[in-house]
Amino acid sequence: MVLKLHPWSRTEALRELVADLRDRDVRVLLVAPPLYPSFHSRVRREVDMFGAAVTELAAENGAVFEDLTEPRRSGLTQDNFVDVVHLNEGNHQVLQRIGRAIRSHFGTAPAAPRSNP
Secondary structure, eight states: OOOOOOHHHHHHHHHHHHHHHHHTTOOOEEEEOOOOHHHHHHTHHHHHHHHHHHHHHHHHTTOEEEEOOSHHHHTOOGGGBSSSSOBOTTOOHHHHHHHHHHHHHHOSSOOOOOOOO
8 A cells, every 4th residue: 555645744744754853963964866957947846846845844953955956056967867867877976965065064073873772
C-alpha cells in the first residue's frame, strides 16, 4: 500500500523532523538538488514556491537550506544530466557545492561521536 500525503502534510512532516533533530542538537542542512535546465524553466513557479516554503521552514527551525535547483546556482548544464533528474556518473560539482555549504555553515571539524544510551 502506498501512502500519499497532501503537500501540506509533507511540509508538516519535514517541519517536525527538522524540529526533532534540532531538539537533539543535530545541525541540519536541507538540500534541494539540481534540476535539468529545461525542466527547471518549465516548473519555475512550483520550484519558487517550494524554495520559499523550505527557506521559511529552515529559518524557523535553525536549519540551513542550500537550493541547487537553479542551473546558475548549481553550475550545471544539460550535459551534466543522464536524464531529467539523474546526474552523470562521476559528476562531482554538486558534492563539492554541498561540501562547501557544510564547511561554510558548520565548520570543518567533524562532530563528536555521540554515545548510545
